[in-house]
Amino acid sequence: MTEEAAGVSVRDVWKGYAGVPVLKGVSLSLERGQIHALLGGNGAGKSTLMRVIAGLAHADRGAVFIRGQELRPASAKKAHMLGLYLVPQEAHVFASLTVYENIVIGVPGSKAALSAKLEGFMREMGVCLDLEEIAGSLEIADRQIVEILRGLIRDASYLILDEPTSALTPRETGALFATMRRLVAGGMGIIFISHKLREVREICDVITVLRDGVIVHSGMLSEISDDGIVAAMIDAVADKARHEVSHAADEVVLELDRLGGEGFHGVSLALRRGEILGIAGVVGAGRTELAETIVGLRPIASGTCRLDGRQIAQPSPKTCADLGLVYLPEDRQSNGLFLEAPISWNVSAAIMHRLPTFFAGAAETKRAETFIRELGIKCRGAEQQVLRLSGGNQQKVLMARCLAAKPQVLILDEPTRGVDVAARADIYNIIFALAAAGTAIIVISSDFDEIEELCDRVAVMAHGHLSGVLEGADVSVKAIAQLAFSAEVSL
Amino acid sequence: MIRFFSKNRTASLLVISAVSFALIGAFAPGFLSFATVRTILINGMIMMTVSLGVMGVLLTRNIDVSVGSTLGLSAAVLGLLLQAEVALPLAMAGALATGLLAGLLNGVLVAVIGVPAIIATLGTLGLYRGLLLILTGGVWIENLPQSLKALASPRFAGFPILIFVVAAIVLLAHLFLSHTRKGRFVYAVGDNRDAARHIGLPVRHIELSVFVFAGLMSAVGGIIFAAQIGFLPGQAGSGIELRVIAACVLGGISLLGGSGTVAGLVVAVFFLTSIDSALIYLRIPGYWNDLIAGAMLLLVLVVDGRLRLLIDKSVRAKRYANHASTDKGQSLIKATPGLTTSGGNQ
Amino acid sequence: MRPSLRFLLRWESFLVLLLIAEILIFGAINPRFLRPSSLLYSTSDFVQIGIVALPLTLVIIAGGIDVSFASVVGLCAIVFGVSVHFGLNVPVAMLLAVLAGGLCGLFNAAVILTSRIQPLVVTLGSLYLFSGLAVVLSGSIGAGGYEGIGGFPQFFTDIANMHLLGLPMPLAILLIEAILLGCILQFTRFGRMVYLVGLSEKAALFNGMPLDRVRMWTYVLLGVFAAIAGLILTSYFGSARTDLGTQTLLSAVTAVALGGASVYGGKGTIFGTLIATLLVGYLQQGLQMSGVSSQISGALSGALLLIAVSGRQLAGGVSVLSFLRPTALHASK
Numbered sequence A: 001m002t003e004e005a006a007g008v009s010v011r012d013v014w015k016g017y018a019g020v021p022v023l024k025g026v027s028l029s030l031e032r033g034q035i036h037a038l039l040g041g042n043g044a045g046k047s048t049l050m051r052v053i054a055g056l057a058h059a060d061r062g063a064v065f066i067r068g069q070e071l072r073p074a075s076a077k078k079a080h081m082l083g084l085y086l087v088p089q090e091a092h093v094f095a096s097l098t099v100y101e102n103i104v105i106g107v108p109g110s111k112a113a114l115s116a117k118l119e120g121f122m123r124e125m126g127v128c129l130d131l132e133e134i135a136g137s138l139e140i141a142d143r144q145i146v147e148i149l150r151g152l153i154r155d156a157s158y159l160i161l162d163e164p165t166s167a168l169t170p171r172e173t174g175a176l177f178a179t180m181r182r183l184v185a186g187g188m189g190i191i192f193i194s195h196k197l198r199e200v201r202e203i204c205d206v207i208t209v210l211r212d213g214v215i216v217h218s219g220m221l222s223e224i225s226d227d228g229i230v231a232a233m234i235d236a237v238a239d240k241a242r243h244e245v246s247h248a249a250d251e252v253v254l255e256l257d258r259l260g261g262e263g264f265h266g267v268s269l270a271l272r273r274g275e276i277l278g279i280a281g282v283v284g285a286g287r288t289e290l291a292e293t294i295v296g297l298r299p300i301a302s303g304t305c306r307l308d309g310r311q312i313a314q315p316s317p318k319t320c321a322d323l324g325l326v327y328l329p330e331d332r333q334s335n336g337l338f339l340e341a342p343i344s345w346n347v348s349a350a351i352m353h354r355l356p357t358f359f360a361g362a363a364e365t366k367r368a369e370t371f372i373r374e375l376g377i378k379c380r381g382a383e384q385q386v387l388r389l390s391g392g393n394q395q396k397v398l399m400a401r402c403l404a405a406k407p408q409v410l411i412l413d414e415p416t417r418g419v420d421v422a423a424r425a426d427i428y429n430i431i432f433a434l435a436a437a438g439t440a441i442i443v444i445s446s447d448f449d450e451i452e453e454l455c456d457r458v459a460v461m462a463h464g465h466l467s468g469v470l471e472g473a474d475v476s477v478k479a480i481a482q483l484a485f486s487a488e489v490s491l
Numbered sequence B: 001m002i003r004f005f006s007k008n009r010t011a012s013l014l015v016i017s018a019v020s021f022a023l024i025g026a027f028a029p030g031f032l033s034f035a036t037v038r039t040i041l042i043n044g045m046i047m048m049t050v051s052l053g054v055m056g057v058l059l060t061r062n063i064d065v066s067v068g069s070t071l072g073l074s075a076a077v078l079g080l081l082l083q084a085e086v087a088l089p090l091a092m093a094g095a096l097a098t099g100l101l102a103g104l105l106n107g108v109l110v111a112v113i114g115v116p117a118i119i120a121t122l123g124t125l126g127l128y129r130g131l132l133l134i135l136t137g138g139v140w141i142e143n144l145p146q147s148l149k150a151l152a153s154p155r156f157a158g159f160p161i162l163i164f165v166v167a168a169i170v171l172l173a174h175l176f177l178s179h180t181r182k183g184r185f186v187y188a189v190g191d192n193r194d195a196a197r198h199i200g201l202p203v204r205h206i207e208l209s210v211f212v213f214a215g216l217m218s219a220v221g222g223i224i225f226a227a228q229i230g231f232l233p234g235q236a237g238s239g240i241e242l243r244v245i246a247a248c249v250l251g252g253i254s255l256l257g258g259s260g261t262v263a264g265l266v267v268a269v270f271f272l273t274s275i276d277s278a279l280i281y282l283r284i285p286g287y288w289n290d291l292i293a294g295a296m297l298l299l300v301l302v303v304d305g306r307l308r309l310l311i312d313k314s315v316r317a318k319r320y321a322n323h324a325s326t327d328k329g330q331s332l333i334k335a336t337p338g339l340t341t342s343g344g345n346q
Numbered sequence C: 001m002r003p004s005l006r007f008l009l010r011w012e013s014f015l016v017l018l019l020i021a022e023i024l025i026f027g028a029i030n031p032r033f034l035r036p037s038s039l040l041y042s043t044s045d046f047v048q049i050g051i052v053a054l055p056l057t058l059v060i061i062a063g064g065i066d067v068s069f070a071s072v073v074g075l076c077a078i079v080f081g082v083s084v085h086f087g088l089n090v091p092v093a094m095l096l097a098v099l100a101g102g103l104c105g106l107f108n109a110a111v112i113l114t115s116r117i118q119p120l121v122v123t124l125g126s127l128y129l130f131s132g133l134a135v136v137l138s139g140s141i142g143a144g145g146y147e148g149i150g151g152f153p154q155f156f157t158d159i160a161n162m163h164l165l166g167l168p169m170p171l172a173i174l175l176i177e178a179i180l181l182g183c184i185l186q187f188t189r190f191g192r193m194v195y196l197v198g199l200s201e202k203a204a205l206f207n208g209m210p211l212d213r214v215r216m217w218t219y220v221l222l223g224v225f226a227a228i229a230g231l232i233l234t235s236y237f238g239s240a241r242t243d244l245g246t247q248t249l250l251s252a253v254t255a256v257a258l259g260g261a262s263v264y265g266g267k268g269t270i271f272g273t274l275i276a277t278l279l280v281g282y283l284q285q286g287l288q289m290s291g292v293s294s295q296i297s298g299a300l301s302g303a304l305l306l307i308a309v310s311g312r313q314l315a316g317g318v319s320v321l322s323f324l325r326p327t328a329l330h331a332s333k
């Protein structure tokens, strides 16, 4: 079996949950010195396949070989010993251990040596994390970075990165790519999962496309066009509604006047009915803090916030819900979703206060089913636990929750994190339709392309301040990036 | 200073204990003395050992309510062996083995078979207590030999030998939990089981071992009980589970797993025991005991809780303060023109 | 029942099977046990467990815990006794006792929610506080610990022996309570929020749910029903004692846990707790009627519980109960 000895190889793997097959005979091989892109729509089975490779899930049939050794029975420990590490889609953080402990836990070696190595990686990636901080207080992007560092420090020969860039801004992504290139040059083999074709083009050599648990394409990346990849992945992408005209009315619904709070200061903004306002910036610029302050999850330190002309001294989530302001949080797993509850409960979660005291489950199920159809949520029915959905489908449930509330003002924090190309187009169309119907929308995103495509007006934040506002034809990825990064250089 | 308190759950409890001590001392002269402290330490020995065992279980996000019964059962085994004239060391080994087996059964039920810990240990709570009653026939074991009681009688500066054993165990547990890799694994399992599995920690082994340790510690508690009291009623140790879990939680060990320190536990045990001792010094009629003990505990909890909320708040404020200071007072964006009319309509 | 609960129902149907098996086995050992009258009337000895276990299920589903109910039972009985002693008429005294129960719950909620300390410790404190209060109160009118406060009018002591719909009063009260709480939990907004708050405090907060109010009401409900249990026991025994509820503590927690509620919140049903209460209660009664000595019956019931649960676990091959262990949910075995 010399071919297997070379790297990781998966042979005819089948895997199902509760009798429903997720992987249907997948074969794949990864060689050292190669970056292998794995693409596929939401729920195609990418994460499941990776969990099987990393020994975290048992395959029903088929085999996984790492360096010629069969991984049987499935064991994460054995996979580690054979030099394979999986950086999972949702960062697994030990909330009460320090960042340092989180990263090095389970790695043998002296503290001094580990620290030195860790600092090397952190410098290379250009990240600054307080290693003594308790990891529970980390923002989602930092959690992702902790997971990536965890993978790097383990000296793996094979690294699997399951959507590592979904929470990162272009700069961190760039640094990650540089690190990946160096590691691959040193003989590492990497599987890289992403929904962003541009990233895949930038870094990968080989591509495999998974669709409904079956491999539908594999080969060199240079031999297939973007359209070819998308066509292999999904049936059809909805035509992008052109969003050339802004629907912004004159009426202001949300007005911030020199608002200050935790992590930002002196932010003045006015949001009009029907307008799509983007808030761009790098990780840590204070965007999420701003949004959470507006919806009453953090205290206001200075300035004022007016909703619908009414001044709100200290908003609370409850008053916001009453006033029709809905927030889609960035961290879907811990803040957004009730993971162990069925989809239907989650879809109704934001409108609890509007439901009658006694309610029948039927209406709720119907509501959920409508959204499942509209958003193409891949599931086994409205009663399936959200926990058992793929990452992208969880994001869609979160979106459905916001839409069900028929908001007047909608704040979307990274609305398309982990969402596939087709669903992304769907979500964009929904956002446009909402705006056309008069909803005022704020989109917070680290993906500058997304901001450019979606927004009528873009406010760029850096270091807790607004560093500029772009409007109309001025909105471009380049201009956004300039504003987002320039402020940093000057500080 | 604030940062220190926020990082040390223990410190705030310590301060509160000291303050309440001083207050009690003001009302009950003679309370503030070395002798009192010694009494409290000696009285707290059983709770200390048993809660140390439970702490390990709680850290892994499990729970053990069978410790009281395990304590009673191993003490009974000790007593019966001694009555049968087995040598003291051997009898003690027997008691320890009993605790170990009891813990092992709990561990197997939870970690291997997968019964939720609360159900498993509620079951063994009844089982072990029943076994004790069957073993002893429901009769108290009396006339324990002097050699056993000697372990609990004053020896060095009024401290019995056993307290040094307990101190050593506490110290070792502290070193293990906070300074060894394996110790941190215990925290990791309770903090995030998925993540622990993910990075390849032996989750089941760890769970099994904490239950065995809890059983062992309960047996040590049983030996102390027998030595201190000198006889063994059938109800030995019953009801201690709740107090022990409370001590753990008060000491900052989360029932949700993954956080807490031995130092915090020590302070909490000391504090809870001192409430009992204070009641004696305050010369309150017996039937007021529960009321006052409950009120004191609640008062301290509320003060401690509020204090920590304040601390958290100021830590947060500090953390974000840098942003305010770098503010240059200018907002780069002026409110969009034509919007000054807002606020007119309701 | 809605499909989302099907998974839980599997566990509950197991409990039902277990209950039937238990009754049949005891019936085989002692045919007297199977007589409808003995099946019905033996419930009076353990109904109080269920009366507190059902609202305790709500508290636990909402992510809290309360151990003080064991004292509230006695305290409210004493409040009733003292009021009657001072000449209040019985219905008013009963109302007063229920009010006292509600206040106890409110007190717990207030302390827990203002101090943000884990409810287990807080309610342990109030467990002492309330029982101390009961002792002091009953001492104030010179009633001793064992005999308690007696001398209630006949019609009050008859309540526990009356019938409703052909059922003994205590059992009828339990069933009515179960239906009431079951409906609240399954069909009202409040019930839904109880689950959601327990499933994820953070997500509930982000969705603008009134976390504290939901939690508060669960504690108040428990207080009220603990008071009712105290009254029933007082009526049944003919005297109000401070320690009436002491025995219910462990049994009620067992019933809730065995009924499928997770101590980490978000899971559990009223039906499960009800069946588990009957299971635990009949086990005690059955062992007693089969002539097992009280010493052995403790060990036996513990062992039987373990054998049943782990047997089911092993028979399922996989961790069937894994849904009770929140952290094991991802286990992709």
Ligand SMILES: Nc1ncnc2c1ncn2[C@@H]1O[C@H](COP(=O)(O)OP(=O)(O)OP(=O)(O)O)[C@@H](O)[C@H]1O
Pocket: A017, A018, A022, A040, A041, A042, A043, A044, A045, A046, A047, A048, A049, A089, A378, A379, A387, A388, A389, A390, A391, A392, A393, A418, A420, C330, C332
């Ligand atoms: N534990 C589970 N129980 C039941 N079904 C599951 C479980 N985990 C995953 N699935 C199902 O398996 C399918 C594939 O999921 P997977 O997470 O592998 O998708 P994915 O390709 O990673 O998608 P995404 O791009 O959204 O992350 C989904 O339909 C999901 O519902």
Ligand SMILES: [Mg+2]
Pocket: A046, A047, A048, A089, A162, A390, A391, A392
């Ligand atoms: Mg995935």
